[in-house]
Structures are given as structure tokens and as C-alpha cells.
Amino acid sequence: MVPAPPARAEPVLDLARLGLTARETSSIARDPAASLRRFYTTALGLSPDGTISQQVIESRDRISRARLRGGRIGAVLGYDLNDDGAISSEEIAAVLDTLTGRRRADLLILRDSGDGNGDGRIDMAEIRAYAARQQRTSLLTALSARRYQTLLKMDVDGDGKVTLEEIRMVVAAIAAQRGKTGIAPPTKL
Numbered sequence: 806m807v808p809a810p811p812a813r814a815e816p817v818l819d820l821a822r823l824g825l826t827a828r829e830t831s832s833i834a835r836d837p838a839a840s841l842r843r844f845y846t847t848a849l850g851l852s853p854d855g856t857i858s859q860q861v862i863e864s865r866d867r868i869s870r871a872r873l874r875g876g877r878i879g880a881v882l883g884y885d886l887n888d889d890g891a892i893s894s895e896e897i898a899a900v901l902d903t904l905t906g907r908r909r910a911d912l913l914i915l916r917d918s919g920d921g922n923g924d925g926r927i928d929m930a931e932i933r934a935y936a937a938r939q940q941r942t943s944l945l946t947a948l949s950a951r952r953y954q955t956l957l958k959m960d961v962d963g964d965g966k967v968t969l970e971e972i973r974m975v976v977a978a979i980a981a982q983r984g985k986t987g988i989a990p991p992t993k994l
């Protein structure tokens with residue numbers, strides 16, 4: 806007796822088990838193709854083959870936060886005119902009049918909040934504390950974090966990783982549920 810060939814049909818996907826919120830589901834159902842493109846772009850922005858996990862997201866988040874922090878520390882050190890590793894009030898005064906717009910606003914914030922111990926100089930520890938404070942007020946993190954959380958729910962096989970194929974399956978299942986079809990398979994990477 807010849808064994809039956811393995812089924813080629815897409816495995817039945819229990820959408821309810823994934824725990825997507827009604828809001829997430831209807832947002833995907835509204836325009837599945839656009840959602841899929843957005844999810845792929847997000848996933849591929851996090852890892853070269855688009856496979857993501859909590860660990861991948863945390864690691865990428867640490868890297869991008871360090872890069873931002875480094876950029877802010879570097880910008881502040883650009884005001885260290887005598888290269889002694891600290892910013893004095895004289896240095897701030899000298900630089901302030903050359904700046905406009907956002908950079909001027911940032912320097913004013915540094916001037917008014919940067920000197921933690923009140924000794925008239927903003928030293929390296931204070932510059933780092935300033936950069937960390939600035940980072941906490943960033944909006945970008947909260948926005949992308951929400952999309953990452955949506956993607957992490959698409960772990961169809963429950964192995965802790967979400968692949969592009971799993972994302973496609975979930976979006977296709979939601980689209981099919983709402984009577985929309987024609988979700989393209991992922992293109993070869």
C-alpha cells in the first residue's frame with residue numbers, strides 16, 4: 806500500500822489562539838496587502854531574513870538606543886571648546902549665539918538641566934545622564950514597540966520566533982475570514 810503524500814494544503818490556523826486584539830485584526834482586515842507590506846518592512850528592518858523574536862527586538866532596541874544616546878553625547882561634546890571633557894557655562898554662552906532652532910533648544914535644555922551637582926560645569930557623567938533623559942522622552946520607541954508586539958503574536962507554531970511565512974499566514978487567514986483573498990506569498994529573499 807502506497808502511503809498518502811503529505812497534505813499540501815495550508816495548515817488550519819486557529820486565529821483566536823494567537824491573541825490578536827479585535828483592533829489589530831480589523832486593522833489588518835481593512836487592507837491586508839498594505840498591512841502585510843508594513844509588517845514585512847518592520848520585520849526585515851529588525852533581522853536580515855525577517856525572522857523576529859522578543860530577543861531580536863530587545864537586541865535591536867539596545868543597539869538603536871545606544872546609537873541615539875551616542876549621537877546625543879557626541880553633539881554635546883561638540884560644545885566642549887577647550888577639549889577638557891566637560892561643558893562650562895562660558896562654553897555654552899559662546900556657542901549659544903551661533904545656534905538656531907532645534908539645536909539651540911537642545912542646548913538651552915542642557916544649560917538649564919544638565920548641571921546636576923551645580924558646580925558650573927557639565928561633566929561626562931552629567932552629559933550621559935542628560936542623554937539618557939532625552940532618550941526617555943522619545944516617542945519613536947513606543948510607536949514601533951506596539952507594532953513589534955502585534956508581530957510577536959503571529960507565532961503560529963509557538964516556537965518563540967515569527968517568520969515572514971507566519972506573518973503571511975496570519976494576514977491571509979484574517980483576510981480570508983473577511984472574504985478578501987489574493988495575499989501574495991513572500992517573495993524570495
Ligand SMILES: [Ca+2]
Pocket residue numbers: 919920921922923924925926927928931
Ligand atoms: Ca556639574
Ligand SMILES: [Ca+2]
Pocket residue numbers: 959960961962963964965966967968971
Ligand atoms: Ca514561530
